[in-house]
Amino acid sequence: MNTQKNIVITGFMGAGKTTVGEILARKLNRRFVDMDAEIEARSGFTIPQIFRRHGEEGFREMERRLIRELALRHGLVIATGGGALVDDEMREMMGRHGLIVCLNASKEEIRARLAQSLDRPLAADWERLFDARQSAYAKISHQIMTSGKTPREIAAEIAILDDGALYVRTPDGGGYPIIIGNGLLRIIAEEAEELGLAGHVVIVSNETVAPLYGERLAAALPRADLIIVPDGEAHKNLDTVRRIYDEMLACGADRTTTLVALGGGVVGDTAGYVAATYMRGIQLVQIPTTLLSMVDSSVGGKVGVDLPQGKNLIGAFKQPRSVVIDTEVLETLPPLQWRCGMAEVIKHGLIGQPALLEPGLWQPEQAAQLVRQAVQVKIDVVEIDPYEAGIRAHLNLGHTFGHAIEKATHYGVPHGEAVAIGTVKAALLSRNLGFIDDDLVARIQTIMWQIGLPTNIALDSHRWYAAMATDKKWQAGEPRLILLRALGEATIVEGLRREDIMTVL
Numbered sequence: 001m002n003t004q005k006n007i008v009i010t011g012f013m014g015a016g017k018t019t020v021g022e023i024l025a026r027k028l029n030r031r032f033v034d035m036d037a038e039i040e041a042r043s044g045f046t047i048p049q050i051f052r053r054h055g056e057e058g059f060r061e062m063e064r065r066l067i068r069e070l071a072l073r074h075g076l077v078i079a080t081g082g083g084a085l086v087d088d089e090m091r092e093m094m095g096r097h098g099l100i101v102c103l104n105a106s107k108e109e110i111r112a113r114l115a116q117s118l119d120r121p122l123a124a125d126w127e128r129l130f131d132a133r134q135s136a137y138a139k140i141s142h143q144i145m146t147s148g149k150t151p152r153e154i155a156a157e158i159a160i161l162d163d164g165a166l167y168v169r170t171p172d173g174g175g176y177p178i179i180i181g182n183g184l185l186r187i188i189a190e191e192a193e194e195l196g197l198a199g200h201v202v203i204v205s206n207e208t209v210a211p212l213y214g215e216r217l218a219a220a221l222p223r224a225d226l227i228i229v230p231d232g233e234a235h236k237n238l239d240t241v242r243r244i245y246d247e248m249l250a251c252g253a254d255r256t257t258t259l260v261a262l263g264g265g266v267v268g269d270t271a272g273y274v275a276a277t278y279m280r281g282i283q284l285v286q287i288p289t290t291l292l293s294m295v296d297s298s299v300g301g302k303v304g305v306d307l308p309q310g311k312n313l314i315g316a317f318k319q320p321r322s323v324v325i326d327t328e329v330l331e332t333l334p335p336l337q338w339r340c341g342m343a344e345v346i347k348h349g350l351i352g353q354p355a356l357l358e359p360g361l362w363q364p365e366q367a368a369q370l371v372r373q374a375v376q377v378k379i380d381v382v383e384i385d386p387y388e389a390g391i392r393a394h395l396n397l398g399h400t401f402g403h404a405i406e407k408a409t410h411y412g413v414p415h416g417e418a419v420a421i422g423t424v425k426a427a428l429l430s431r432n433l434g435f436i437d438d439d440l441v442a443r444i445q446t447i448m449w450q451i452g453l454p455t456n457i458a459l460d461s462h463r464w465y466a467a468m469a470t471d472k473k474w475q476a477g478e479p480r481l482i483l484l485r486a487l488g489e490a491t492i493v494e495g496l497r498r499e500d501i502m503t504v505l
């Protein structure tokens, strides 16, 4: 049963309710109801005709009837007429099962927008109405100023307010939900059907995570086997894959079995690769347990393992059936792993969601909100570029510098720390090229410091540069880096000069 709250978008005429509502509904994979269009479809008349035949009161009565009906339903995105929720009783009714959001625009903007659509009833008298409705709109707790924002940006802002599932659209026209909450694993059995866990399930986890959460999860699900693999990147390889295949065959896994990856990015990538290949592919559910895997590796469909010759050389695209993120498991995550995950969160903040840079959101009790906002950046990128042909590269901000640190130190520096240093270097280079100012560089350095991440490393710059030049993202030996064009905006820069890079190293 769908128990999600409705998302109800209201606000003055011309505020963008219908356009934003349509985008939001597509983004969240929900049904969209435009109240004015619904009233027109049901009555067989246009809104101006209804006003002429029945007067404003006749129209309001139709609106009230529709509100009473919609307020009892779930999971819809609803765009109301501008006057629909001015009445206290109607607003309360919609609010009982719905999240109401009011879109605001200045009088000047409304004037400009209405100039293009004067056929709306009441448009002639709009200024008086605008003033008269302000006190009712002000009673709505979620207010969004639309000035200077695209409808897509406004929809993204509303999606964050909603605490229901996020949704990722995949290139095959389908998609999958990401469910985020605190304590989800304790109630997962109740949702087994919806999450694709009601049949035979094989849970793959590692020696660290299985005793903490795997055994409990296996016991809670109706028919589950648990396969435990060794912990660590050193085991993200074909030997482990082979071992999982063997154990799956031994426990009778077939094409109807669902594989659950329960662990950090290493388990997610390895088990995901098994799901992509076992009997030509079986259903996969990702249950990430590190901050990094929650905001990054569990979403987007990239799975794979390492070869002795290099990382992630064998892989596939395998979209999960669902991603279940229980932020309660972060309580047992070692502090170093939290900090390393935060390096990726900050990167997401810099390339797409500046709110992530606010320290208030880094507190443990805010984890669900933090993950939600950070994973939304990943969703936005992978939906546009599912196969890494273009802007998905933005997720590599700081990574070419960082990978080179890992390589030059023989993986003596943890990935997240290397990414933190790399992000600072990318910011310095962005400033030297005139893209961003000193203040933003200083802010990034301070953020890393507040989280407990390093911002520099004593490493010979020639060795560092040489390690960067082997990065597979440098095309045909041409320096190519992801840099910051502005806060919240990354860009691919090609043809960089060696001396410019050496300066920041």
Ligand SMILES: NC(=O)c1ccc[n+]([C@@H]2O[C@H](COP(=O)([O-])OP(=O)(O)OC[C@H]3O[C@@H](n4cnc5c(N)ncnc54)[C@H](O)[C@@H]3O)[C@@H](O)[C@H]2O)c1
Residues within 6 Å of the ligand: 206, 208, 209, 212, 231, 232, 233, 236, 263, 264, 265, 266, 267, 269, 289, 290, 291, 292, 293, 296, 297, 298, 299, 300, 301, 302, 303, 312, 329, 330, 331, 332, 333, 334, 337, 340
């Ligand atoms: N597929 C992708 O798109 C993608 C993206 C980024 C990174 N990755 C991959 O992800 C991997 C790194 O993932 P990671 O940082 O999650 O490391 P990880 O999987 O090695 O986990 C880090 C450590 O934390 C432990 N752990 C996990 N959850 C825990 C919990 N809740 N409580 C206590 N301990 C816990 C693990 O056992 C491990 O020892 C790399 O292999 C990287 O290549 C993949």
